[in-house]
Every structure is written in C-alpha cells, then in structure tokens.
Amino acid sequence: MAITRTLDALRRRRVSARAAVAVAYVASLLMAALDTHVVNIMLPTLTTELDSPLSAVQWTVLAYLLALAVAMPASGWLATRFGDRRVFQASLGAFTVASGLCGIAQDLPQLIGLRAVQGAAGGLVMTVATSMLYRLYPPEQRARLVRTLLLPIAVGPALAPPLGGFLVEHLSWRWAFLVNLPVGLATMAVIALGLPRDPPGRPGRFELGGYLLAGIGLAAVLLTLTQGPVWGWASPAVLVLAVVGPAALAAAVAVQLRSRAPLLDLRLLGARLFRQTNIATAFQTATFLGGILFITPIFLQERAGSSPLQAGLVMALVPVGVVLSSQTVGRRYHVIGPRLMSVVGLGLLGAICLCLAVFGGATPLWVLCALMFLAGLTNGGAMVALQASMFAQVGPEHMGSASTILNVNRQVATAIGVAAATILMTTPADSGFRLAYLATAVFAFLGALASTRILDSEAADTMRAPTG
Structure with missing residues (x-):
C-alpha cells in the first residue's frame, strides 16, 4: 500500500x-x-x-x-x-x-x-x-x-x-x-x-480519405527526394512519384479543409506566428540537418582527407556551439525576442555556409573546426527562438495537430536538404561541394527572411519571465 x-x-x-x-x-x-x-x-x-x-x-x-x-x-x-x-x-x-x-x-x-x-x-x-x-x-x-x-x-x-x-x-x-x-x-x-492516467478518450470520426491521401502524398514526396539521385531524376518511377506526391498532398489539404473533424487541423497555419515559425523551421532544418550535418562529414573524408574518427570529432564541435549559444544568447530570449534572434541566427548561419563554400579541401582542419563550432553557435540561437515561440497561440486541444505539422515539416525539410545537397555534390564539376554549401546558404537566408514576419507581440506569452 x-x-x-x-x-x-x-x-x-x-x-x-x-x-x-x-x-x-x-x-x-x-x-x-x-x-x-x-x-x-x-x-x-x-x-x-x-x-x-x-x-x-x-x-x-x-x-x-x-x-x-x-x-x-x-x-x-x-x-x-x-x-x-x-x-x-x-x-x-x-x-x-x-x-x-x-x-x-x-x-x-x-x-x-x-x-x-x-x-x-x-x-x-x-x-x-x-x-x-x-x-x-x-x-x-x-x-x-x-x-x-x-x-x-x-x-x-x-x-x-x-x-x-x-x-x-x-x-x-x-x-x-x-x-x-x-x-x-x-x-x-x-x-x-x-x-497520470489518461482521461477518457474523445471518440471522433477518423478521416480515412484524408489520411490515405496524406500518407500516400508524404511517402511519394519523400521517396522522390531520397531516391531521385539514386534512380535518376528522369526515371519513370521518379517522374510518377513526383506527380503523385504533390497531387495527393493537394487533395489531402482540400479534404482536411472541408472536413468538420479534420485529421490534421491545417487551419492552424492561418495564424501568422505558427505559419512563419514553421516556414523558418523548414529552412533552418534543411540548412542544418539536411545540409551542414549531411555535407560536412562527406566533405571532410572525401576532400579534406580526414579519417572517420577525425570527421566525427570535428562534427562534435557543432553541439558544443549549440549548447553555448542556448545557455548565453538563449537566456536573453525574453529580452531580445524571437524575431531578432531567429533573423540574426539564420543570417549568420547562412554566412558560415558561404564561408564553407569558399574553402576547399586544402583548408586547415582548425578552420573547419571553428566553422562547425560557429554553425552550432548561430543555429542554437535560432532554434531557441523558433521552438519557444511556435506554439504560443496554439491551444491544448490543437496541440496534437500542431505537433504533427511540425514533425512532418521537419521530415520533408530534411529530405529536401539532403536531396539538394546530393544532386549538387554529385555533379560532374569539381565544384560540387561548393554548390552544395551555397544551396544551404540560400536555405538559411530564406529562413531569416521568413523570420522577419514573426511578430514578438504574438509570442508575448513566451517572453514573460518564468515564475517557477
């Protein structure tokens, strides 16, 4: 007892x-x-x-x-x-x-x-x-x-x-x-x-049509992005998937918007704060997870002549930068606000990607170490701002749909970043890695641009000093 x-x-x-x-x-x-x-x-x-x-x-x-x-x-x-x-x-x-x-x-x-x-x-x-x-x-x-x-x-x-x-x-x-x-x-x-144990569940209609369309669309889009470089972008399978994916997703959106009990409440994207933070998060994810963390280990081993262990140690500096920025700049979130933090963070991350595009395989390892640390540093501030403010205006009853939208967004953005990097890295020209890093820079700058439309006033609840 x-x-x-x-x-x-x-x-x-x-x-x-x-x-x-x-x-x-x-x-x-x-x-x-x-x-x-x-x-x-x-x-x-x-x-x-x-x-x-x-x-x-x-x-x-x-x-x-x-x-x-x-x-x-x-x-x-x-x-x-x-x-x-x-x-x-x-x-x-x-x-x-x-x-x-x-x-x-x-x-x-x-x-x-x-x-x-x-x-x-x-x-x-x-x-x-x-x-x-x-x-x-x-x-x-x-x-x-x-x-x-x-x-x-x-x-x-x-x-x-x-x-x-x-x-x-x-x-x-x-x-x-x-x-x-x-x-x-x-x-x-x-x-x-x-x-604690869950309260009694709320029975509701399962929107089977919307679910099937969303599942087929997402699967087709992700398969297109991940397998396009492998199967060939002009292959019949990839071309079919490239058509089916967006078409199914468009149909799923139409079904969800008409439904009185949608599986995913896409109307949440009508709120500017949730929409803009998701857009900025998509570009930040494509830059960081689908770009820097994907390209750099390959670059280090294929162009810089690093061993797998050396490449791993260089990449280990990224979370060091993330943690440092989150515990310094991140602590000033309540003063700085999500708009400025995300704009500056993603803008500087784009500048670092430009530096990576300029440097070649002969770059000293310490320079690459410094850039990885700085990439983590700038990305950390942007992540704090976007993740802290995103759900400020989302009620508890809509949190399930909102979190699903965010996680789907991240998966697709990562796949887009990896696909873009893979296409550019495998180009016949010697500038493949340079082009891949330039693409990540573009993603970062687009994220900074999307962040300019974030209003601190709409995230005011997240900017109050915590009481406990």
Whole structure:
C-alpha cells in the first residue's frame, strides 16, 4: 500500500509529469537520430553480412522513412481517441520491441519488415511526445525548456555517425539496434511513473480519405527526394512519384479543409506566428540537418582527407556551439525576442555556409573546426527562438495537430536538404561541394527572411519571465 500511495503521489506532482515528458521527448529524438543516421553508415556492412546488393539493402532505410511518413498524420487522432500516455507507451513499446528484433534479424526481408514497424511506431512516438511536452509546459517556461533540451537534440544527429561507425567497426551492426532497448525500456518506466492516467478518450470520426491521401502524398514526396539521385531524376518511377506526391498532398489539404473533424487541423497555419515559425523551421532544418550535418562529414573524408574518427570529432564541435549559444544568447530570449534572434541566427548561419563554400579541401582542419563550432553557435540561437515561440497561440486541444505539422515539416525539410545537397555534390564539376554549401546558404537566408514576419507581440506569452 505504501508503494501504491507513493506512486499515486508521484503521478499527481506536476513537476514530475513535466520532467517525465521532457525525458520522453529527448529519448524519442535520440532514438530517431540513431535509427536515421547510424543505419546510413552501416549500409555497406549490411550488403556483406546479409549477402545482398546495396539497392536491396537501401530498403532498410526507405521502409523506415516511408512508414514514419504514413503513420505521422494519424498521431493526433490516436492521441485524442486513446490518450497521449497510452499511445506513447504503446508506440514506444512497439518501437523498442522492433529494435530488439532488428538486432536479431536473420535475413534482409525480416530486417526490412521490422524497420517498417520501427518507422510507424517512431512517427507516433515523436509527434505525441512533442504535443505532450508543449501541452504541459506553459508558454513562459518554453524558452528555458528549449534551452535545456537543445543539448541532447543537437548531440543526437552530430554524434550518431561516429557512434554508428564505432559499433559497426568494433562490435556488430546488430548493436546499432540493440542500443535502443535500454533507452526505450527506461523511458517507458519514466512515463509510467511520472504521468497520470489518461482521461477518457474523445471518440471522433477518423478521416480515412484524408489520411490515405496524406500518407500516400508524404511517402511519394519523400521517396522522390531520397531516391531521385539514386534512380535518376528522369526515371519513370521518379517522374510518377513526383506527380503523385504533390497531387495527393493537394487533395489531402482540400479534404482536411472541408472536413468538420479534420485529421490534421491545417487551419492552424492561418495564424501568422505558427505559419512563419514553421516556414523558418523548414529552412533552418534543411540548412542544418539536411545540409551542414549531411555535407560536412562527406566533405571532410572525401576532400579534406580526414579519417572517420577525425570527421566525427570535428562534427562534435557543432553541439558544443549549440549548447553555448542556448545557455548565453538563449537566456536573453525574453529580452531580445524571437524575431531578432531567429533573423540574426539564420543570417549568420547562412554566412558560415558561404564561408564553407569558399574553402576547399586544402583548408586547415582548425578552420573547419571553428566553422562547425560557429554553425552550432548561430543555429542554437535560432532554434531557441523558433521552438519557444511556435506554439504560443496554439491551444491544448490543437496541440496534437500542431505537433504533427511540425514533425512532418521537419521530415520533408530534411529530405529536401539532403536531396539538394546530393544532386549538387554529385555533379560532374569539381565544384560540387561548393554548390552544395551555397544551396544551404540560400536555405538559411530564406529562413531569416521568413523570420522577419514573426511578430514578438504574438509570442508575448513566451517572453514573460518564468515564475517557477
């Protein structure tokens, strides 16, 4: 009985619930980063271990990506119908079990199927964790929240490649999946102890037509962007996907706007603050995740002659810069405001991309180290501003749709950044890397331009000094 009373008291503590959700959010992003970046590194190993061509092994990545895209649009409805806690626990449990099974898969078809399960579960985990996080933390505490969470958010994508390389080289590719088991189990325990039970769900109509159109459209768009450089942009498959994707998404938007109970409330984008912060976030994501963090490790190894370990150490300076800016400039968010912070941060990030475009393979390594540190520094300030202000005018009842829109936005923006960089890096000219960095600079400057339309007055609730 004493244990039961203790657990009940723990569930009733609001701070404990907030901490539990913050842990869940960080863990979901770290696990997603591992699954996205580590698997890319071990593709050559899988071709040997599973005795399959690279074209077949690539479906371990595509299955995850496509299932994630298809599952995301349903996350808001599922959370409303069954409750955030229940959906998060179920999807994280499925993700964790699938991770363990991936680690013991005996052949490629098994691995591809399990990766699809991972992707579908991961799509729900990320969106539900985001909505829980912003629902529990009031606007005036979100700037401090984002500053706290930026370290693990930045560390995941930056350190996943060297971690993946270490696991594959010194242990086994199977450990790249098995490392998710303790993280997933620990996160489920934290949520079970920290969050109260869900209130009764609200039954609602599931907009099947809109869901199918959104899923097909997102899958087709992501497949076009990721496979265009591989299959050829003029190949029949890519051309068909390039037509089907936008058409299906346009139809999905039309269906959602006409529906009285939309799966995704796209009317949220009618609010300027939410719309402009999402646009700026798309360009920031394409610049940072789809650009700098994708291009630079390849540049370091192919043009600068760095080893994988050296490349990993250089990239490790990115989160150092992110954390430093979040704990210095980020602390002045309440004074500076989201507009100026995001405009200056993205503008300076674009300038750094221009510097990277100018320097060639003969550039001293210390210069590249400095630029990676500065990239993290400038990106950190922009991230604090955009993430802290984005949901300022979104009510709790719309948080599910808003978080889904944000996470879909990030996935598509990353794919666009990677596709643009891949196209330019593989051009016959010797200036491929230079062109790729120029493209990331353009993305950053467009993000800064979008940020000029953010009004601090609309994010005023997030700029109040926190009281606790």
